[in-house]
Amino acid sequence: MAGRRRPRANMRxxxxxxxSLVLMALPAIVLLGVFAYIPMLGNVVAFQDxxxxxxxxxxxxxxxxxxARVMADxxxxxxxxxxxxxxxxxxxxxxxxxxxxxxxxxxxxxxxxRAAVQAVVYLPHFFSWVLVVSVFQQIFGGAGLxxxxxxxxxxxxxxxxxxxxxxxxxxxxxxxWKDAGWGIIVFLAALSAIDPAQYEAAAxxxxxxxxxxxxxxxxxxxxxxxxxxxxxxxDSLTVGFEQMILQRDAVGAEAxxxxxxxxxxxxVQNGDWSYGAAAGLIKGLVSLALILAANKLAHIFGxxxxxxx
Amino acid sequence: MSTLTGTPxxxxxxxxxxxxxxxxxxRPVWDEELGPLAKAGKILVLAVVVLAVxxxxxxxxxxxxxxxxxxxxxxGLVLIPGEITFAAYQQIxxxxxxxxxxxxxxxxxxxxxxxxxxxxxLCAYGLSRxxxxxxxxxxxxxxxxxxxxxxxxxxxxxxxxxxxxxSYWALILPTCISVFNIIILRGxxxxxxxxxxxxxxxxxxxxxxxxxHIVLPMSKAVTAVIALFYGVGYWNAFFNAVLYINDSAKxxxxxxxxxxxxxxxxxxxQVDVGTGAAAGPALQMAVIVLATVPILIVYPxxxxxxxxxxxxxxxxx
Numbered sequence: 001m002a003g004r005r006r007p008r009a010n011m012r013x014x015x016x017x018x019x020s021l022v023l024m025a026l027p028a029i030v031l032l033g034v035f036a037y038i039p040m041l042g043n044v045v046a047f048q049d050x051x052x053x054x055x056x057x058x059x060x061x062x063x064x065x066x067x068a069r070v071m072a073d074x075x076x077x078x079x080x081x082x083x084x085x086x087x088x089x090x091x092x093x094x095x096x097x098x099x100x101x102x103x104x105x106x107x108x109x110x111x112x113x114r115a116a117v118q119a120v121v122y123l124p125h126f127f128s129w130v131l132v133v134s135v136f137q138q139i140f141g142g143a144g145l146x147x148x149x150x151x152x153x154x155x156x157x158x159x160x161x162x163x164x165x166x167x168x169x170x171x172x173x174x175x176x177w178k179d180a181g182w183g184i185i186v187f188l189a190a191l192s193a194i195d196p197a198q199y200e201a202a203a204x205x206x207x208x209x210x211x212x213x214x215x216x217x218x219x220x221x222x223x224x225x226x227x228x229x230x231x232x233x234x235d236s237l238t239v240g241f242e243q244m245i246l247q248r249d250a251v252g253a254e255a256x257x258x259x260x261x262x263x264x265x266x267x268v269q270n271g272d273w274s275y276g277a278a279a280g281l282i283k284g285l286v287s288l289a290l291i292l293a294a295n296k297l298a299h300i301f302g303x304x305x306x307x308x309x
Numbered sequence: 310m311s312t313l314t315g316t317p318x319x320x321x322x323x324x325x326x327x328x329x330x331x332x333x334x335x336r337p338v339w340d341e342e343l344g345p346l347a348k349a350g351k352i353l354v355l356a357v358v359v360l361a362v363x364x365x366x367x368x369x370x371x372x373x374x375x376x377x378x379x380x381x382x383x384x385g386l387v388l389i390p391g392e393i394t395f396a397a398y399q400q401i402x403x404x405x406x407x408x409x410x411x412x413x414x415x416x417x418x419x420x421x422x423x424x425x426x427x428x429x430x431l432c433a434y435g436l437s438r439x440x441x442x443x444x445x446x447x448x449x450x451x452x453x454x455x456x457x458x459x460x461x462x463x464x465x466x467x468x469x470x471x472x473x474x475x476s477y478w479a480l481i482l483p484t485c486i487s488v489f490n491i492i493i494l495r496g497x498x499x500x501x502x503x504x505x506x507x508x509x510x511x512x513x514x515x516x517x518x519x520x521x522h523i524v525l526p527m528s529k530a531v532t533a534v535i536a537l538f539y540g541v542g543y544w545n546a547f548f549n550a551v552l553y554i555n556d557s558a559k560x561x562x563x564x565x566x567x568x569x570x571x572x573x574x575x576x577x578x579q580v581d582v583g584t585g586a587a588a589g590p591a592l593q594m595a596v597i598v599l600a601t602v603p604i605l606i607v608y609p610x611x612x613x614x615x616x617x618x619x620x621x622x623x624x625x626x
Contacts, residue, residue, distance in 0.1 A: 011442070018442035020516040024435030025447050027428045028486055035467070035483045036454040044462030056466065104354060109336055117355060119612050120362050126537075126604045128545030130563045134597055135365045136572040138386060148384040177361065183614055195335070203339035233524065242548050246571060261462070268552065269460040280460030288457045 043284075046277040058272075066278035076279060079262035086171060086258065087236040093172050094233065098183030098251050099225065103217065105184065106191045118188075121181025124307045131240040136170070137161055161247075164255035171243060186224055192219040225302050234294030259283045362599055366601070373594035380590050397591040406557075407565060407596060413477070413543060413561040416602075421481040421543040428486060430514055433494035434520050451488045456601075468553055479553035480546055480561065485543070490535050497531040498524060530614040537611045544603060566600050569593055 015022070046066055048059040070076050103122065109113045124132065139145045140160040147157040160170060208216065241260040248256045257265075263283065267276020283309050336342070372380060372387045401407040435441075436448055444461065464483060473479040475619030501524060507521045526531065547563040554560060568574040570593050 014353070014442045018438075020445060021435040021438065022447075023518070024431040028432035028491065029447065029450060031482070031486050032451065032454055032488075032516055035464075036459065039459030039463035039467050040457070041461060044468050045462065045466065056470075092589070102319065104351065107351070115613070119609075120359050122612060122615060123604075124362055126541045126545075126608065127601065129398050130545075130547050130567050131597060131600050134566060135369065135376050137571060138369065138597075139365055143385060145386040148386070152384060181362070189616060190384075191472065193368070200337065200339055203337075207329075209341070231380075245548065245551070246567065249572070263461050270466055273462055276398055277460065277462040280462055284460050291456055292552075295312060 008257075013074040043277060043281050045274050048274055049195040050274040050277070052271075052273070062274075067282065068275045069275060070282060072281045075257070076262060079257045079259050082255070083239055086168065086239045087232075089168050090172055090175060090239070091229075091232060094175050095229065095283045096182070097180040099187055099221065100172055101180060102187035103213070106188060119183075121184070124178045125182035126229050127178065129178075129240065129246060133243070133246045136174055136177075140170075162250045164182050167247075167251045167255040170247075171240070174243065175240065186228065187221060190224040191217065194229055211258070227298060230294040230298045230301075233297075233299045234291035235287070236290060237283050238291060352485045369597050373591055373598050375591060385590055397595040401563070401592060401595055401599070405597070406560075407562075407569075409558065410560055410562040411599060413559060415603075417480045417546070418540055418543040420477075421485060422536055422540045424481065425485050425487075425490075425539040426532070429491050429535065429539075430495060430520075430525070430532065432486075433491045434492075434498055434516075434524060437495050437498035439499075449492065455488050459574055466554060474553055475556045475559060476501040476553075477559065480549055481543070484542060484546065484549060487539070490538055494528075494531065494535055497528055501527060521522075533611050534614045537607055540607070542605060562596075562600050566596050567594050576616060593600065 007104065042056065045056060045059070047061055047063060048056070049062045050059045093160075105114055105255045107119060108117070127135075131194075137144065141147070142157065142159070142161065144161075146160075150157050160166060163170075194216065198211055202212050204218055219289075237259055239258050241258070241264075244256045244258055244261045246266070248261065253261075260280070260283075264279040266272050266279065270276075368386045368388055371390055372383075372385075374393050374395060375383075375387045375390070376392040376394045376396075379387055382391070383389070402411075414515070436444065436451075440445070455462070468474065468479050468483060473482070475613075505523060505527075506519060509523050516520070545563060546561065547567070550561050550564045574587070
């Protein structure tokens with residue numbers, strides 16, 4: 001009996017000691033409870049034939065009908081395909097850019113120049129997608145700077161902003177413009193953690209610039225690269241939602257429909273709430289599985305992953 | 310900075326110069342100088358990178374303050390400054406849709422950032438002491454939301470169920486907490502020397518007092534970075550507005566920016582019959598500049614702390 005009472009008394013004591021700490025965390029928990037956890041429960045509409053007129057409580061349950069419909073929908077699979085293609089493309093053409101930029105910045109001797117360039121390349125990360133797309137529109141659009149000067153030279157104007165065939169390149173270059181600079185932060189930190197003595201020793205042993213990069217710098221970055229690569233894989237069902245919505249009118253749904261936009265247009269726009277919720281739930285669950293798998297992979301590679309153990 | 314090995318400040322014989330310059334860092338002796346070609350290549354790449362960011366902003370700002378004739382001569386966007394006029398700004402800021410959108414965005418950003426900061430700082434401090442009461446379950450409750458999000462449809466149903474459609478609160482409350490930001494703050498708070506906190510406790514300070522009088526003054530840099538992250542989030546919020554705001558009078562600036570620049574809706578006041586639509590580009594650019602200016606104003610003050618702030622959270626999270 002005494003053994004059972006002690007921890008409880010201990011708990012009460014600890015609560016009395018820490019109650020202000022708990023109280024401090026409370027507002028955040030309440031907000032998350034309302035705006036993150038209640039919507040998780042709200043996913044029951046995926047199993048219902050939801051009608052906004054009768055509400056979540058009295059809409060009839062239909063089991064897995066909505067999921068069956070989603071799975072049989074070629075548009076859904078088209079969105080899945082687009083999503084995965086865009087992710088794969090960005091993995092090849094976006095992912096290495098911050099690494100290259102970080103190596104370049106790291107090779108600058110003057111700290112003042114380095115800080116200045118850093119300040120400039122971080123900046124676009126803080127622009128909204130509307131702004132980024134607007135800027136691209138002004139430069140590359142039909143009436144934009146590029147085409148104006150092409151026409152002024154008597155050349156044919158090029159169609160960049162509204163061409164579904166080159167949409168992948170457009171998307172990726174927008175992402176590079178906006179976020180490549182920001183992406184270098186982690187790599188720069190990893191680079192600064194490399195002991196300069198290693199370079200010196202290698203140089204004394206006769207290793208040239210490229211040899212040093214290959215045998216010291218890149219191994220030093222390895223763990224960060226692996227970690228970020230795995231995280232990106234875990235996140236592969238998510239690609240720039242706002243970016244797509246903003247350019248969908250210009251390039252058409254065929255090229256720009258991804259999973260998130262599919263959910264938005266079927267659910268919110270067409271009012272087929274349960275259908276959209278089912279598609280969204282599939283995406284959420286697969287994403288969760290991917291993230292957990294990615295973490296597992298990180299642990300196998302000996303990295304700590306997002307969470308440990 | 311402290312790692313720099315330079316000459317000691319002012320040796321005996323020479324009087325110290327009035328302005329101390331930091332010694333120029335030297336290339337390590339073993340690191341051979343780049344060849345001229347490689348050097349030129351490096352400079353070229355750097356210049357391209359910097360120009361790619363600065364160039365568009367430069368021409369957009371310049372166009373927004375150029376006169377109609379200058380814009381027409383340049384064929385859209387101005388690269389070489391000509392006649393300067395602030396007419397476009399006067400026009401869009403003298404009442405009407407854009408002015409209202411600016412006010413909405415400023416209001417939402419200010420209110421939202423204040424709420425987010427209070428809630429996040431409190432929560433981060435509350436969770437900064439592992440082993441405190443219910444520490445692990447609370448932390449877990451937070452972290453789970455980083456791995457699984459409910460999706461757009463249930464979120465929309467909740468917001469409409471709460472009666473927040475067409476309310477500015479719909480732009481604030483659903484995105485008011487970022488668990489990632491809390492983790493960054495918590496990481497920083499955890500790094501503060503225990504001894505300082507313990508001595509405050511011994512002197513009789515409550516947790517609240519410790520937070521406001523000791524911890525916060527010590528963490529100005531990281532709180533500034535987090536406030537910028539939140540502020541930028543609210544300022545840039547676009548999709549939530551599209552989703553939750555149907556009343557066009559309540560649209561924030563990003564939504565207005567889309568309709569005027571991307572969808573080509575004419576800016577109010579643009580189509581006076583007399584002057585024609587030639588001032589269109591200047592007006593559009595002025596809206597773009599308005600959407601950028603607050604970020605450009607705050608950015609320089611906070612920018613230098615990014616690396617520290619972001620990395621601390623990442624390392625200890």
